[in-house]
Amino acid sequence: MRYSPELAAIRFGCGLSPALPPPRSVSDLLDGLIGPDEMARTYPIELFDRYQNRLIDLTALWKAHRKAKEREAKGQLRDQIDAVRDQARRDASIWFAHTLMRWIDTQSGLRERLAFFWADHFTALGKSGAIRYSGLPYVEQAIRPNMTGYFSDLLISVTTHPLMLQYLDQAYSIGPGSPIARKKPGRGLNENLAREVLELHTMGVDGAYTQSDIRALAELFAGLSYDWAGGFRYRADFAQPGGETVLGQSYGGKKASLSPVLEFLRDLSVHPDTARHIARKLVVHFVSDTPDPDLVAHVARRYRESNGHLLTVYGALLEHPGAWQSELMNVKPPADFVASACRALNVRPDRLDLDRPGRLRRRLVHPMAGMGQRWMAPEGPDGWPEEDAAWITPQGLASRISWAMTRPRQLVGDLPDPRRFQWDALGSYAPASVQFAAQAAETRAEGIGLVLASPTFQRR
Amino acid sequence: MALDLTRRSFLTRSALIGCSAAASPLLTRVSFAAAPWDTRLVVIILRGGMDALDVVRPLGDPDYTSARAGLLRQDDPVIDLDGFYALHPGLQPLLPLWRAGEFGAVQAVATPYRDKRSHFDGQDLLEAGSTGLGDVAGGWLNRALGQVPGVSLRTGFALGHGEMKVLAGDTAVTDWYPDTALTLSPQAALLAEQMMAEDPLFHGAYAQAMALMGEGQEGETATNGAAKGKRRLPEHVNIASYAAEQLRGDARVVGFSLNGWDTHRAQTKGLTRALKRLSQTILTLKRELGAPVWGKTVVLAMTEFGRTVRQNGTGGTDHGTGGALLFAGGAVRGGQVLGDWPGLQxxxxxxxRDLMPTADLRAYVAGVLQGVAGLDRAALEGTVFPGLDMDGPTSLLL
Structure with missing residues (x-):
């Protein structure tokens, strides 16, 4: 149960690569998180701030469309609207390809893994129109730069993000005693964000909060809003007058403002229940569905001691022997399976046909849906399941095997020799059955497919 | 000799095939056991918390319209059911079933889940069937199958891409999504089998997948052909039609999910969409099961909780407690809304804030299992739904 470079790449990184060395040590792993973000520079993804311009354009176009009287003018505007939307969809598929390329080319796989982890922890989806394609811009702006500082900064960044406020219905929630409620009878609170912040994002469902905490927090949150032109906006006219008592502490009271909300989120970020919940979730995600209680306790303790300093928390996870059990455990979710397979194959950007989004969808996105993961579209704010059994169903496994057998040859020029490839993909982890399959397969494609379809490759 | 299909030789042959099947029980395509009972049960989990008060509207309650003014549209037709309740217009396609006694509802029911109103814990408890979370392993429908002798892998089906915890557990069931495709050369299949054999989770799934694939290649049924046609069927219709195909054969229990019930905002739109999917699902089942099998079918649609009595501030409703159980099929006593109405004052x-549950949802479901699969009360109260008291509710079955 000690550090091994191979295991570090498989369990805490994007998998083994034939082109890049695995991390040498725990400090190598951690250093990779704080250096310059080379992958983000090489394979850019638009920041949400910029993405917003598209939404501003669309708002203006729709407004003109409503006002236009002539049929022809309406038709032209409609064409422009469709063009903006299509462009967003095409760009989103390039960003998906860039996400894959980051997984393939990174020397700091842990950074990409953490980006997936936090994007899932703070699941937020666009629910209609062009907002639907803004998932990766949200992650790029609200999450990726905040993964190594204090959890409070990450929490504040996502909780005040327009996409989250839209997804969990916060933007239109207003205090029942707010100035605007007097003008708009029938409008009022919406508990959705308040509940999920406590249940999913911080304390966990076993946390020490009650329905009245949720209600009070919904009142405290009233005012968190946005408009596409300016992004996040605190609307004092939406706020519930007076202070709120949440989790036994009182917040605000005098003039409605954002600062009591931020004060609450900072307090919440260092709540012992939050420490426990985040620690456990990290261990479950990176190590095992049935986590070693010692390991969880150790990570939670470091979390509390450091006030939720995330780099310290990751360090606690990586320094503990419980994280280095040599047996591969967790099953990779479909996106991680596909991306780590592309890394083992060292897929090059020109083969991803960035200008042909239809191909990307057929080769990568649709197959992932068959494996049970619709890219960037989980069913609910709890994101994707961690349990291995949720993924390895007959239909999920059949789709994985099918992809492994047929798609790699479309993604690389010449398929490698399966006997070498089993080493590229699995290193010294390759069991005899996989080594045998790699040399006994009838064709290269089947040999590659069998290596990728092996339980060993699908676990980490 | 070849024509000597006496009972004795038939039994011997079955026993022989049975032996080889025992060596690889999952790989067999032939089902040996005739189905253990005749009535079909379809369990649909409506994930997200269906707003019972909007679906089966208690228009006769004096406090209803004031609590829900913004959710009731002026131009909605009032689909009166019994003078007190009215049906959401999104379920209009099921009205003929209601009139034929093939569709009904129970109002103001809930699982024992209280207080935290979490979707995820609420669904876990709904599927576990226990009184508290973590009381018991696996789902109630799986434990129910475990009570019946003669159940095979093909008696129970969990369909779709997502998890169906209600059917997970010690008794093997078939997990599948109808459009899955996998073709392996014999050599690749053999090598894969050897690799998978080292990992029980992968091996079980692999064996099932190969068995189901084998069936697909044997012959295409009409419904399969339609699914593979030019236009892809919507997922729920595809699942319902595959479910019907299995239920026409040896399957007796099918479970799947319909999502999209979490209507915090713009509920009039979102709920209409979800109800359309539910109607299409039930109508597909009825059509593709055919009259004789539909006549012995029970469909139960259940959700983790109901929603707040008062609409929230954004044209929707928040997580609540008391909700509704919807039931359909040719074997149910439909055309009525059951349940004690607690009132909305x-x-x-x-x-x-929430509709007060006046009965345990599980008691109605237990009654159905009793009628469908012949489970006795001791097994239902002790094993399938531990901690349940079955006294009280009317049976949903004819």
Whole structure:
């Protein structure tokens, strides 16, 4: 149960690569998180701030469309609207390809893994129109730069993000005693964000909060809003007058403002229940569905001691022997399976046909849906399941095997020799059955497919 | 000799095939056991918390319209059911079934889940069937199958891409999504089998997948052909039609999910969409099962909780407690809304916000299992739904 470079790449990184060395040590792993973000520079993804311009354009176009009287003018505007939307969809598929390329080319796989982890922890989806394609811009702006500082900064960044406020219905929630409620009878609170912040994002469902905490927090949150032109906006006219008592502490009271909300989120970020919940979730995600209680306790303790300093928390996870059990455990979710397979194959950007989004969808996105993961579209704010059994169903496994057998040859020029490839993909982890399959397969494609379809490759 | 299909030789042959099947029980395509009972049960989990008060509207309650003014549209037709309740227009396609006694509802029911109103814990408890979370392993429908002798892998089906915890557990069931495709050369299949054999989770799934694939290649049924046609069927229709195909054969229990019930905002739109999917699902089942099998079918649609009595501030409703159980099929006593109505005046609500549950949802479901699969009360109260008291509710079955 000690550090091994191979295991570090498989369990805490994007998998083994034939082109890049695995991390040498725990400090190598951690250093990779704080250096310059080379992958983000090489394979850019638009920041949400910029993405917003598209939404501003669309708002203006729709407004003109409503006002236009002539049929022809309406038709032209409609064409422009469709063009903006299509462009967003095409760009989103390039960003998906860039996400894959980051997984393939990174020397700091842990950074990409953490980006997936936090994007899932703070699941937020666009629910209609062009907002639907803004998932990766949200992650790029609200999450990726905040993964190594204090959890409070990450929490504040996502909780005040327009996409989250839209997804969990916060933007239109207003205090029942707010100035605007007097003008708009029938409008009022919406508990959705308040509940999920406590249940999913911080304390966990076993946390020490009650329905009245949720209600009070919904009142405290009233005012968190946005408009596409300016992004996040605190609307004092939406706020519930007076202070709120949440989790036994009182917040605000005098003039409605954002600062009591931020004060609450900072307090919440260092709540012992939050420490426990985040620690456990990290261990479950990176190590095992049935986590070693010692390991969880150790990570939670470091979390509390450091006030939720995330780099310290990751360090606690990586320094503990419980994280280095040599047996591969967790099953990779479909996106991680596909991306780590592309890394083992060292897929090059020109083969991803960035200008042909239809191909990307057929080769990568649709197959992932068959494996049970619709890219960037989980069913609910709890994101994707961690349990291995949720993924390895007959239909999920059949789709994985099918992809492994047929798609790699479309993604690389010449398929490698399966006997070498089993080493590229699995290193010294390759069991005899996989080594045998790699040399006994009838064709290269089947040999590659069998290596990728092996339980060993699908676990980490 | 070849024609000597006496009972004795038939039994011997079955026993022989049975032996080889025992060596690889999952790989067999032939089902040996005839189905252990005749009535079909379809369990649909409506994930997200269906707003019972909007689906089966208690228009006769004096507090209803004031609590829901913004959710009731002026131009909605009032689909009166019994003078007190009215049906959401999104379920209009099921009205003929209601009139034929093939569709009904139970109002104001809930699982024992209270207080935290989490979707995820609420669904876990709904599927576990226990009184508290973590009381018991696996799902109630799986434990129910475990009570019946003669159940095979093909008696129970969990369909779709997502998890169906209600059917997970010690008794093997078939997990599948109808459009899955996998073709392996014999050599690749053999090598894969050897690799998978080292990992029980992968091996079980692999064996099932190969068995189901084998079936697909044997012959295409009409419904399969339609699914593979030019236009892809919507997922729920595809699943319902595959479910019907299995239920026409040896399958007796099918479970799947319909999502999209979490209507915090713009509920009139979102709920209509979800109800359309539910109607299409039930109508597909009825059509593709055919009259004789539909006549012995029970469909139960259940959700983790109901929603707040008062609409929230954004044209929707928040997580609540008391909800509804919907039931359909040719074997049910439909055309009625069952359940004790607790009233909507503030003093009658749970925590002054939710519809007060007046019965345990599980008691109705247990009654159905009793009728469908012949489970006795001791097994239902002790094993399938531990901690349940079955006294009280009317049977949903004819």
């Amino acid at each position: 503030e003093s009658a609500l749970l925590d002054r």
